[in-house]
Each structure stands twice: as structure tokens, then as C-alpha cells.
Amino acid sequence: MADKYLGEPVGKLGFGYMRLPKKGEEFDLETINRMVDAFLSAGMTYFDTAWVYQGSEEAMRKTLVERHPRGTYTIATKLPVRMAAAPEDLIRFFNTSLERLGTDYIDFYLLHGLDAKLNEKAESLGAWELVQRLKAEGRVRHYGFSFHGKPEDLEEILAKHPDAEFVQLQINYLDWDSKDVQSRRLYEIARSHNKPVTIMEPIKGGMLASETSAIAPVLKAVHPDTSVASWALRFAMNLDGLIAVLSGMGRLEQMQDNLRTVQHLKPFSDAEVQAVGDAAELLRSSPRIPCTGCRYCVEGCPSKINIPMMMNLYSDYLVYKTTANVDHVYEIFTNNGAKAKDCVACRSCEEHCPQKIEISGTIAKLSALLD
Template sequence: MAQLGFGMMRLPVLDENDQTSIDLEHVTKMVDTYMESGFNYFDTAFVYHEGVGESTFKKTVTDRYPRDSFKIATKLPLFVITEESQLEPIFAQQLENCGVDYFDYFMLHNVSGLTENAWKNVDLYSFIEQKKQEGKIKHIGISTHGDAEFLEEILFDHPELEFVLLQINYMDWEDEGIQSKKCWEVARKYNKKIMIMEPYKGGFLADVPEEAEKIMKEYNPDKSVVSWAMRFVANLEDVEVVLTGSSTLEQLESNIHEFKNADPLNDEELEILKDVGEIINSNITVDCTKCRYCVDACTENIDIAKVFDLYNKHQMLEDEDWTPFGNAYLNYSKLPDVGIASDCIECEACIDECPQGINIPDVLKDVAEAFETEVNGFQN
């Protein structure tokens, strides 16, 4: 069976408007709880938490545990790579950030149409293979949000890759855009180890609409909503690691519990999940997983992930103009140096960053219309 991985993309922060303000005390407790539970796989990236993700890993894991007691996976930031001369310095920086001499798992981060400047123009594959030969990497792979055809091309061209990190959950399983199932099948066809990200689809599957929860509880009152999502991914064949990106100790403890009790879903339960998926789909307005890849690209400093999250929650409370989420948006708008939805100048710099293919400027117009109203405290 797979092991539960500690994803470090959404760590707790002291100031929710500053992704670098990591709550180190809280993360340290989470790391200790995770290690005590018998798991030891950490996943970070050069770009997480606006560049402090890897050093947070060093402070909370490398500096406190023997090197052979944990495994570390990180990712080469294809988003910023345009030429070969960048590779050595960035890789050396990553080793230093993480405080290690070698990485257990090293990925090209999000190989897809978004990053083609890097993987088309720079020989990234030879670079990571070379690092493996030098003993600086144990296993090489990729993370991708590309579709199955794209994945097949990569795996055909690069037999040296050992694993792939894929977005898999019961909502995206048969989705024609994300193609979780088809990508999983391609990875198996090429005998690759599979790592899973987004098992809760950015939190949507942990907080489902009441109607969906009712169906789940009617079938099995003892199982939590998140347990269904965890049971779906934890029992897929050829999966090595299921990453969850907990933001609190409580979430982490829940994930550990659900993972350890993830018995396989039966056929009836799989059918129920299809109905649940339809209900959730009809309630989600914006398919944003809060990965924040777009946020750095925004020239107007709009915290796109945050305003989409508020908008989704607002939309779930049908037919209400004022909601607590509109109020939270008003509070956000008063922070120094942030842009709001109507500040979007439609430059489209963010669109290519979004792995979910969201037309961000278009959705921001809807957000402005919903939130920037008199009833929510904005002057027209």
C-alpha cells in the first residue's frame, strides 16, 4: 500500500496575507506528529510559500532528524528557467535550502504547456540524469497537470524517468480536462511509480455540499466526508505516495487517521461517489485549487487564489447578496498593497500559469460584480 506524504505547499502562516510568514512552531508540531505516525515522505518545491518552502523543510525536518530517517522530494522551478546556465546554481541553491547532500526524489515541476519555454529550450532531462549519476538525486521524475496524451509523449521520449506526480481524486477521475484516470493508466503502462497530489481537490472534497454529505452519511454514518476521498486514492494500484497538504495540526491528524483506516471502496460506494461528484460540480463556481501559481504573475497584486476561494464560498450560499465572504473580501480590500478584482487590467499574464485552465480575468469580472457592491460596503 502507498504511504501518506506530507505536502508542504499550504503550511500554516502567521499572517494570512503573507505566505512567507510560516508558523514554524506549528509546522514543527505537525512534522513531529507525522514522523511519530510512522510516515516519512516530505514534498516541497523551490517556489512554495514564495520561496521559503524548502528552507522551512530544513528548519523543521533536516535540522531536527537524522538524514536516513526521512525522504525529501522537491522540484526544479521550470517557471523561471530559460537557459542552461541557470540549472547548476538553482540546483545548488535547492540543496542548500533543504540542508541536504542529496534528494530522494527530484522532479521537473509541472511539465506542461505552461512551462514549455523551459523543457523545449533547455535539456532538463539530461541535467537531472547527470545529477542522479553524481549521487545528488536518488530518483528522477516529473510533476504534471498535462493530459494523458501529453504524458504519454513524455514517458515515451524519456524512459529514464522513474515516477510521476499526478493530480488524482474522485472528482477528476473521469474529468475530460484533468484526465486523472487516463493519466494513471498511462503511467502504469510505462511502469512508472505514481505519486498523487490534490486528493481533496484543493479542499473541495473535504467540505462538500450538505446534499452530498447526506448521501454519504446515509450509506455509512461512521465514515467522514474526507474518508471517502482518501479511500478512493489510497487503494489505487501502483501508487507509492498520497500527498496531502495540511494547513493545521488538526487536519494532519485527520489525514493520518483516514489514511490508516482507508479500506477499499466497494462498487456501491464508487457509484455513490459519482453522484456526489455531480452534486459538488453543480456547486463549484470556479475550479480553483488554490495552488497560487498565478499570484506571483499578477502585476496588480491581486491575491487571485484568495478572492476565488471567497467567491466560491459566497456562491454556495445561493440567493444572498451579503454573505460573511463578502465582508471578508471588504477586509481584504483594505490591506495595503493588494489589488482587488476590479483592478484587473486583463493583461492575461496569469492565464498561462493556471494548471486548471481558468480564464482568470473573466472570472474576476464576476467576482467584482458579486462583491464590490454597496451592500458589501463598496462605494459605487
């Protein structure tokens, strides 16, 4: 493994400011301060936020930038191309990020969440030219993009934009060979273009961390005393070509566990590879609610509930035995729409469901978990 990529030390855990601890509706700044201090004391330096993570850039200013010398850590934030309506919005977003963060430069600046279509928009708005200019002016030290799309689209973007210095990819042992995400192919494409990688979702938003999930006994049979989460982190950290592996840590204990994993990092043995493969297979074959997403149920719902989304989330809960990530996605999707508690149990949806799913009962269970 190289010692540095883009002049930065590698093999680092990144502190993702996406799932920060809260006290009521507000960020729990005291706890975040303690987490920041523990993280820096352990020799970690990479902090990740985004324009669209509400309040997160400001929280990073208060807990990191105003409390530690600027040269002792690196900040990554992201340009929300999706939200831009005109070229001038882009520089406005960048300046807003600087202001919220209380800094005059960004170490790692990413075009946020590109796929083929969003890259077309980025190109037409001049986003690539903007990040080149910001780098030339020293206001951005490195630029790249985070990616949520198909392998062939990643190939195309990297071929068209060889100046991108790094790529951020969703990689974890469950998505590694999945049909949807195809982490392995994405990673191989990025590396074939000689791009270093930052990894997001190594623990799948916390879904690969549940100590009560079906995979826990499989993993504990090999290492009774290590956490379920540590396996997922090790899988990601053991890849070559990494700038950082980001984890959106919401509790000090999670951070301490992750730091232990990173500080005692070892490659997987054959038995460990087998255990992770078995765990992934177990999760893939776990029964889900048989919703096909046909949406026949949606139109007649008096409460305008996004029923397929709720079936999917409850399936995730059943498989992973945790509300981690499920609660986060639920919050995003129901922020301006109907919640599970709005179901009036009229069961009109069930008359239209070809899969004969007990929709109202399932929604009541989801409501008990999340509302």
C-alpha cells in the same frame, strides 16, 4: 500491491509543504514541528516541497532536516523549469534547493509542472541531461516530473523519456473523469508505461473536505462519523502503483484525520463507490456563476480587476462551501494585481457582460470572504 517502488515503501501519505500553517505572515514553526513529529511517529516518511513554494524549503530544513536523522524520511522537491532563462539557471536552482533544505541530496527530484510546451523548454535547456547527471553523482536518488497537461502529451513525454522513474499527477474523484484534468486517463497512461505515481490534489486543495458542502449529507448517510475529506483520500490511496498521496496539510487536526484514514484504509464497497459517484455528480451539477470567460468586462475596469478569475473563484466557493484553495489561488492571482476590495462599484463591467452577471455585487461578496 507491491511492497516498494523505487526502493521506497509504498502506500504512504505524503506531507505537502504547500499550505503550511502560519502565524500572521510567518510560518508557524511550532505547529509544523508538532505535525512533522506526528507524521513520522505514524510511520510516514514522504515530504514534498518545491523551489517555488515561498519559504517552504527553508521551513522544511528547520522543522524536519535539523530535527530528525536524514535517513529516516525522504524529501521531494522540484526544478522550476518555467523560471529558467538559460541552462546554467537549472543547476543554480538545484544548488539553491540543497542549500535551503540543508541537505546534500534529494530523494525525489521532479521537473515541475510539465506540459508539452514546458517539456520542450526542459529539453532545449538540457534539464533531462542534468537530472540524469545528478542521479549518477548521487545527488538525486530518483527523478521524475509533475504533470499538468493533456493525456496525449503525457504519452509523448513518457515515450521520449523512458528514464523518468515516476510521475506526479493530479488525481481525485471529481477530476477522475473530468474533461479538463482527465485524471483517469493520465493515471492509466503512467501505469501503462510502468511508472509509479505520486498523487497531488487528492482533496482538491481542500475543496473536497468541507463538512458544510452539499456532498456532506450524501457521504454521512453511509458513514456518519468519518470526515468528508477521508472519502477523497481513500479514493486516491486505493489506487495501485503509488509511491505516495500528497496532502498539503495546514493544521494538526487535518493531519490527524488523514493519518486515521490511512492507518485504517479499506477498499471501497459497492455502496461507497456509489456514494462517491453521487457526490461527484452533485458537485458537477451545482450551479456556478455563468461567466464564460469572454473578458468583455475587463477592458473598461478602472481598477484593472481580473473579473473572470474572481467570478470563477466565487463559483468555487458556492459549489464547495469552503475558502480552502480559493484563498490560495486568490492570493497567487492578486499578489501583484488588483484585489476584490479595489472594486469601486462603478458597474461599467456589467454593461458589457453578455451574461448579465451582477459583477460588482459578486466581487463585494468575494472581498468580504478573502480581503
